[in-house]
Amino acid sequence: MKRLLTSLPLMAILSSGCTDPNDKPPTPGPGNPPIDEPTTQVPASLTVEWQPVDNLANKDAKFFRSTFTLENKGPGELGNQGWKLYFNFVRRILKEGEGEGTVVQALAAQGVKISKPASGDYYVIEPLPEFKPIAKGERRTIDVLASDWAILKTDAPAGFHIVFAGEKFKENAFAVPATVKLDAADPKQTTRFPGDKLPVQTPGLRYDENPAHQTLDLKAKLLPAPRIVEAVAGEVSLKGDVAIGFVEGVKDEASYLAAALKDVLAANITSRATGGGEQIRLELKPDLGTAEGYELDVKDGSVTIRGKDAAGVFYGIQTLRQLIPTDAYAAAKTGARPQEIVLPGVHIADAPGFTYRGMALDVGRHFQTKETVKRLLDVLAHYKINKFHFHLTDDEGWRLEIPGIPELTSYGSRRGFDPAEEEMLHAGFGSSNDLAEGDRISLKPPAPASADPVKDAPQGFLPETLNFLGKGSGYYTVKDFEEILVYAKERHIDVIPEVDVPGHSRAAVKAMEYRYRKLKDSDPAKAAEYRLVDPADTSKHESVQMYTDNFINPCLDTSYAFLTKVVQEIKARYDAVGAPLYAIHGGGDELPSLNNHVWWQGSPLCKQNPETRDLTDIQLFNRFFKKWQGIIATTGGTQMTGWDDIIHNGQDLPGFLPMPWSNVWGWGREDDAYKFANQGYKVILSHSTNLYLDLAYNKDPDEPGYYWANFVDTKKTFEYRPFDIYANATHNRMGVPINAEDLKDKVRLTAEGKKNILGMHGLLWAENQKSPALLEYFAFPKMLGVAERAWNPEFPPEGDPAALWAHFTNSLGQFVLPRLDNYRAVDLRSEFPSRVGVNYRVPLPGAKLIDGKLNANVLFPGLQIDYSTDAGATWKQYTEPVAVSGAVSVRARASDGRTSRVAELK
Known part of the structure; x- marks a missing residue:
């Protein structure tokens, strides 16, 4: 879980130089070789930039043109023999001479050949004798035709690694940092073929599609939506000593509920076979009719869940968890579990449509x-x-x-x-x-x-x-x-x-x-x-x-x-x-x-x-x-x-x-x-x-x-x-x-x-x-x-x-x-003590400039919208149309502080 998603210092240094004084290389060791090792261990240290250039290179949409740009970081030249550059690519690279009309694969003229050492998506680039060596500091672009099209950065070839001839390099490959370049404004790079009518996403397109904010009822808090939700007068407070009573057959469900409540409530939560006096009761009701169905009643100071079977009781528990105020989960995330939870009075009857x-x-x-x-x-x-x-x-x-x-x-x-x-x-x-x-x-x-x-x-x-x-x-x-x-x-x-x-x-x-x-x-x-x-x-x-x-x-x-x-x-x-x-x-x-x-x-x-x-x-x-x-x-x-x-x-x-x-x-x-x-x-x-x-x-x-x-x-x-x-x-x-x-x-x-x-x-x-x-x-x-x-x-x-x-x-x-921002897995065995939240996709906001004012909305109303007029140096919360000038950046923000990608209006 901890290998995510910060910058990769070594890759950054190899590909573009270390420009941030705080971006220091890792301590050398078995997994982190010294930073100058690429230039001392290998004859030439490379980077690769890939770009899809023209998806409209032929009228039948059978192939597209892309470029592989190799840059030699030194110390020596990349010669015309003694190296092989391997990579994975999910597109089929056309054979030499394959293509249409004057647009044909012409790798030999560029001094290279591309072949497959094994079946699948595995390729290797090798120099031909005619390959002109790439000197230190030089960049070389290779034009390549491949099947179909490429319109997303995901389409890029990946996992580049190079091998060199010689006993000291035997059976060992060296990683080659790769990047991808794609211009969203160039139709040749974002249109699969002339019949592709799907537009590239823009803030304006999203703005026109996003729904308006609505005021919702209690049922809207629950997912999936129960079939019957009826409000009941009053509330039920959980605090102090909270006992969960269970009948035979749902003891495990009671343990699950106790663990779930302990994550969010600072109270003495216990479970026991039903004997009377429990504030929460788990019961079986075989005559409910539908397998996995349940009833949930929150009224008169207590909570009762009745299930057709144990699964039904379990699903009633999940609905009960969703009735707990979000603020309680947010407080628990910070380590400050509330001492009281107040549940709305409600009667719910529910059953699944699919088994x-x-x-x-x-x-x-x-x-x-x-x-x-x-x-x-x-x-x-x-x-x-x-x-x-x-x-x-x-x-x-x-x-x-x-x-x-x-x-x-x-x-x-x-x-x-x-x-x-x-x-x-x-x-x-x-x-x-x-x-x-x-x-x-x-x-x-x-x-x-x-x-x-x-x-x-x-x-x-x-x-x-x-x-x-x-x-x-x-x-x-x-x-x-x-x-x-x-x-x-x-x-x-x-x-x-x-x-x-x-x-x-x-x-x-x-x-x-x-x-x-x-x-x-x-x-x-x-x-x-x-x-x-x-x-x-x-x-x-x-x-x-x-x-x-x-x-x-x-x-x-x-x-x-x-x-x-x-x-x-x-x-x-x-x-x-x-x-x-x-x-x-x-x-x-x-x-x-x-x-x-x-x-x-x-x-x-x-x-x-x-x-x-x-x-x-x-x-x-x-x-x-x-x-x-x-x-x-x-x-x-x-x-x-x-x-x-x-x-x-x-x-x-x-x-x-x-x-x-x-x-x-x-x-x-x-x-x-x-x-x-x-x-x-x-x-x-x-x-x-x-x-x-x-x-x-x-x-x-x-x-x-x-x-x-x-x-x-x-x-x-x-x-x-x-x-x-x-x-x-x-x-x-x-x-x-x-x-x-x-x-x-x-x-x-x-x-x-x-x-x-x-x-x-x-x-x-x-x-x-x-x-x-x-x-x-x-x-x-x-x-x-x-x-x-x-x-x-x-x-x-x-x-x-x-x-x-x-x-x-x-x-x-x-x-x-x-x-979900505050979601903690119910942890019966202390397996995930510190993992809270789910990395769901935060949608980019929609936005338009109308009469000099920024108008913005978001796919899921309730998420915050931020805007910036200084290229992201500072951000302000968007609440209503606001006058702006120049370039404007917008982003959506989840309740846990995570933000969407930034969209720009010019």
């Missing part, structure tokens, strides 16, 4: 510690989320210890400089082992000595993400995972582990090949026990992430032995702690189109197997998932969920729970979820256009995140219509209005199909989630819209969407976000 209310977290691309996961789970539980889809495996990392297969984590959880991948996976997404040692990359920026994980957290694009920030390495031990399961169980959250196969399996495939190499001479049988590929397979395929070697072979008995062992060990973790295993996610997504790829037809072992030799690739895929579902059912004793790709090709899997995700408007699969629900499948909505939380909030070069499916902000999640997704289809991802006629033939949800929608979840993919603070920035407040819609899936039929949105934004700004 599945979830969030998916990817830790395969970038790892998050168990502490970060636990804190997230507590916040999710506060908003009545009850499912946690844990994406534990992917091409870039295997994150769970599996007893008996140690190579999965000793190899498959590690990234670093190892082009041949003999001991670990190569770097991915610009990261390997974060800013720590152990990945064979020296001279990385040092981790900050200290940083408040919320106060110093990022708001927007973070340059450090180009320079090795991000846990590419890491895994959960058996003990870690069991702790997470216990923690989730206490909060009534089911953890759904994902083993993503047969694609997205490169970490597992390479780990098992490492195991084979390690054991083949000493124990051939054990070496081959869990092998996942046919070494003679000549099939050619490339995933969308540019991997050519990330498939598990479905024809091998050893593939199924591997999956059986993995599921057995996962199930053992749940059994060991008594946690429920709701489902195992079997993956199944993103195998490339068979129009121009071959999956397994080039495998001799497939052709030699009598059961598979005559099967097409589609048939092999379907057979694999029949067997995989059976392994999960018989070994894990549970049901299988997975991506809906599994049943795209005529597959019939009774009991399977599909997660339809690829509903991008205009791509053809918009109605998959409704097709499957109408067919009888129980469906978990996972639509990328509205529920992918890792996608950038909006089209602003300084917003982190991808945008391949859409830009996704809090409005996208809040206005999502689970039972009528076409109501969300107003504009496509390029900002072009969608003609309703284009969707008229899409499948609608039948009455029976509606019953088969289990629920929905927000999904957070981790390519750009490189720190705990960035995780929170992407997730919140977008996840609050998911929580609201999952609990209340039906939009009021008479409700005006604009009015409902305005009410929701006011609720967030006035009540919900200030509580």
